[in-house]
Amino acid sequence: MWNRLIMFTGVCVGLAGIGLSQQSVSGVSGPDAISARQASLDMSAITFRSMRDAVNGGREAKTQAYAAAALAKWAKALPRLFPAGTAVGETIVNTQALPAIWRDRAGFEEAAAYYAETTAKLATLAASNDTAGFTKQLDEVNQACASCHARYKGGDQGPPKK
Ligand code: HEC
Numbered sequence: 001m002w003n004r005l006i007m008f009t010g011v012c013v014g015l016a017g018i019g020l021s022q023q024s025v026s027g028v029s030g031p032d033a034i035s036a037r038q039a040s041l042d043m044s045a046i047t048f049r050s051m052r053d054a055v056n057g058g059r060e061a062k063t064q065a066y067a068a069a070a071l072a073k074w075a076k077a078l079p080r081l082f083p084a085g086t087a088v089g090e091t092i093v094n095t096q097a098l099p100a101i102w103r104d105r106a107g108f109e110e111a112a113a114y115y116a117e118t119t120a121k122l123a124t125l126a127a128s129n130d131t132a133g134f135t136k137q138l139d140e141v142n143q144a145c146a147s148c149h150a151r152y153k154g155g156d157q158g159p160p161k162k
Contacts, residue, residue, distance in 0.1 A: 030086045031093045037081035038095075040074055047071055048145070052138055060126075061134035067127040071141070073120035079112045088154055096154040104151075111148040118144045 020082070028036075051064045052153045085091065087099045118140045125134040149157055 023100065028083075030083060030091055033081045033083050033092065034086055034093050034095050034097075040081070042080075044071060044074060044145075047143065048138075055135045055138070060129055061126045061131040062129035064134065065123070066097070068119065068123040068126040072116065072123045074118040074120045077114070079109055082108070098154050099154050101152050108148075108152055111144070111152065115144040115148060116140075158160065 032073060046066050054064055055061065082097060082101055084102060086093075087097050087102060088095050089099070113144050118137065122134065122137045122141055125137050146157070
């Protein structure tokens with residue numbers, strides 16, 4: 001009986017948690033958002049390089065469909081991981097997110113939308129196995145990364161050295 005009660009309570013707490021996270025990111029702290037976005041951006045760099053290495057090594061675009069779709073999925077989630085109060089100087093956590101992201105939110109959202117568009121196209125080209133188109137589209141995606149970084153990311157530009 002106690003076991004069932006404890007289980008029931010656990011389910012309620014679990015459901016309450018789900019409700020909260022679907023409504024807003026308020027359930028995620030600023031430092032959590034920063035570590036999640038930095039990890040995703042690091043994995044984006046790894047994913048991007050592995051796709052480029054694959055086609056340079058003569059592999060067909062369709063072998064990169066999963067990687068391209070993953071990048072497109074992340075591109076749509078990206079802006080939500082930049083909640084207010086997480087710019088450099090506003091938090092004790094190490095971040096390269098410039099205050100310009102919040103000062104010029106429309107521009108940042110536009111840069112993210114362009115990134116989402118270029119990665120969605122990349123995923124479509126991979127799915128249809130258009131290797132020449134896919135290879136060209138990688139340059140467009142790279143451009144979307146670089147143009148956002150130039151305006152909204154501090155520190156070193158270009159691919160990470162780590
Ligand atoms: C819409 C803007 C935007 C786009 C698009 C974007 N980035 Fe970034 N990127 C940022 C910002 C802002 C930061 C700083 C985040 C922080 O330190 O909290 C960052 C940080 C990074 C970092 C450092 C992460 C760390 O551990 O500190 C890497 C690596 C990176 N981006 C790679 C990429 C790659 C590769 C792409 C494209 C495939 C890309 N980014 C697309 C805005 C963007």
